[in-house]
Amino acid sequence: MTTNQPWWRGAVIYQVYPRSFFDANNDGIGDLAGVTQKMDYIAKLGVDAIWLSPFFTSPMKDFGYDVSDYCDVDPIFGNLDDFDQLIQAAHERGLKVIIDQVLNHSSDQHPWFIESRQSHDNDKADWYVWADAQDDGTVPNNWLSVFGGPAWHWDSRRRQYYLHNFLDSQPDLNFHNPDVVDALLETVEFWLKLGVDGFRLDTANYYYHDLALRNNPPNEDVVEGSIGIRLDNPYAYQLHLYDKSRPENIAFLQRLRSLLDQYPGTTTVGEVGCDFSLKTMADYTQGDDKLHMCYSFDLLTHDSSMQHIRDTMETIEKGLGDGWPCWSIGNHDVERVATRWGKDQDNIAKSKIYMLMLLSLRGSICLYQGEELALIEAELRFEQLVDPFGIAFWPEFKGRDGCRTPMPWDTRENAGFSQHLSTWLPIPTQHYPLAVSKQEQDQDSCLHAYRDFLTFRKSRMALKVGDIAFLYNDEDRLIFIRRYQDQSCLIAINTSQNEFQYPCQHELAAIELPNSLPAGKIEAGLIVLPAYSVVIADLIEQ
Structure with missing residues (x-):
């Protein structure tokens, strides 16, 4: 059977959360050298690529999704030489490397923002989204932060508010300024020149905002659990027409694609979170001139019914045209699928069957580290939390720490993840029996099922691209x-x-x-x- 499909169509991408994968220097935090040391494990799974969550220089208020230098590695993860060695190790094993790009916002400690907040007339004055207070001093409009509360933070030096769709330490960049776009694309090309094979684009539909700052209307159809948003967060009560998914985004994605086309074989996968996510996925991937593929939160909800799976697939297929989807049932932002869908019952059997279902759907696939081990969500006490999202919404929402705990490699202390006295997040005792070393010895384990089916899938082009x-x-x-x-x-x-x-x-x-x-x-x-x-x-x- 002949095929001239690009490598990313139907590819399986393994998401590595570096802080929690393997700690090579034994400081309790995973690092890039740790990923390199475990590259054989990843290759043996049979995946096509790895996606690295952010490892850029950052104050770590949101664990790397608040970037203070887009062109360097944070010291806790290593340095650029470590990254070069990781790229080389992956490519030697036939693995592509995709890295996270957090373009919507930077850290408030980024030099661009430090300069921007100094005055109204400096060179970076309009590199971020600034707005005057209303006459009574209140925020410019009703936009809300995903992390709760208004999406505006007062800056006393400029005597203005700045926009932050996430933490107030993550100010939104102003994509309406062409200098900002030029600068961000330069940072993208920096990594292309180092040999990366693509980018996972964080919050890819958030880049542009409505210049008139119009208020969002109420969401009349909000439903508990829809697109992964809970009703204990006021963000769900708005229809987000003006703060994201703006039509201007298309032109930027086309320019980004034009850059990647200069580096043959590279790809993009965009994260789309919005009220019309499946339509946006289609819009962003049609026409071979924007993103190569997109994924949404539609399969990251608590609805594991096959009716939901079919409805989601048929909806995207009707509007997709020549576009291409990417699907995931777990990642670093949601409760682990073995708990969320399996309800902690028959975990191995359910993990196997949900894997088979996911890897048989049309599209590319993202697998999150630990899914191949059927890891359940870690139950942490409040004093063990580090995630600002979980701390803000405790106890109704326990945050994202429970899916980010370190990988269990064996049954020694710290599950073989680190020789440090303690790890950045605790490793639950329930994960030790699911350690890689234990599952390696059990031919009926979830790990072997993943390996076996990923190998089988490579031989059936209908399962990959049909x-x-x-x-x-x-x-x-x-x-x-x-x-x-x-x-x-x-x-x-x-x-x-x-x-x-x-x-x-x-x-x-x-x-x-x-x-x-x-x-x-x-x-x-x-x-x-x-x-x-x-x-x-x-x-x-x-």
């Missing part, structure tokens, strides 16, 4: 077909503990799966799916 058509679903089961050229595969998935039978009208030839995968069978025209199982079969076309 079209998708759904045949059946209920709340717990999903049956669909992937087609590419002369290859057609049927995938039937049962995510429940009850057996399910489906009378299939197609002639099928079951594909033998590795023993680590929970396989059903085909009998007398019936697809038979025991608890937490899958059937993958070739369609015999008439």
Whole structure:
């Protein structure tokens, strides 16, 4: 079977959160050298690329998503030589390297902002979004921060408010200023010249704001749990028409794409969080002149029903055109999927079947470190939290620390992550039995299931880049077909503990799966799916 598809179409991208992956210098915090030391582990998984969460110079108010130098490595992670060695180690193993780019905002300790806040007439005066107070001294409009409260912070020196969509230590850059755009693209090219293969774009739909600063209208249709936003956060109560997802964003994405096109083989994956995320994903990836792919929060909610999966897939397919999606069911910002979807029950079986489901959908895939081990969410006490989001919303929301605890490599002290007396976040005792060293010895483990299916998937181009058509679903089961050229595969998935039978009208030839995968069978025209199982079969076309 021939294919001229670019590498990123249908690629599986493994997200590494460097603080928590492996601590090479034994200070209790993971680092770039630690990622390099564990590169063989990543390569053995069978993924195509790694995505590194931010490692740039930062005061770490939001753990690297507040950048104070876009072109250097923070000392806690190492230095630029360490990054060069990481790139080399990845490329030697056939792995691409994607890095986070946090372009919407910088740290308030970035030299640009330090200069900008000095006066109204300095060279960087309008590099950030400044606005006068209203006549009564209140904030310029009703825009809200994702982290709670107004999206405006008063600066006494300038006697103005500045915009921050996230922490007040993360001021928004002013993309309406062409000098800002030029400077940010220069930082992007800095990393391209060092050999990165692409960028994950944090908050890719937030770059531009409405110049008139119009108030957002209320969100009349807000629903608990929709697009991952909780009703204990007032942010959910607005329809965010003017503070993000602005039409001017398209022109910037086109300019960014033009830069990447000068470095063949590079790619972008944009994070899209908004009220119309699937439409925005389509808009941002259509036409081969903007982002290569996007992912949203639509599969990062608590809704694990197969009806939700089908609805999400069919909605994006209807509007996608020649665009391309990327899907994830877990990352560094949400409760671990083994807890969120598995409800801490039958964790290994559920983790396997949700992995099979995700890796069979049309699109590229992001896997978050630890999902291959079926790690559950860590339960931390308030005094153990470091995440400002969790501290602000405790106890209704416990923050993001529970999904960011260090990787358990073995059953020694600190789970083999570090030899330091303590680690930056505690490692829960429940993670020790799921350590890599334990699962390496168990051929039926979740780790082996991931490795086996990722290897199997590489041999089936229909699973990587084929079209998708759904045949059946209920709340717990999903049956669909992937087609590419002369290859057609049927995938039937049962995510429940009850057996399910489906009378299939197609002639099928079951594909033998590795023993680590929970396989059903085909009998007398019936697809038979025991608890937490899958059937993958070739369609015999008439």
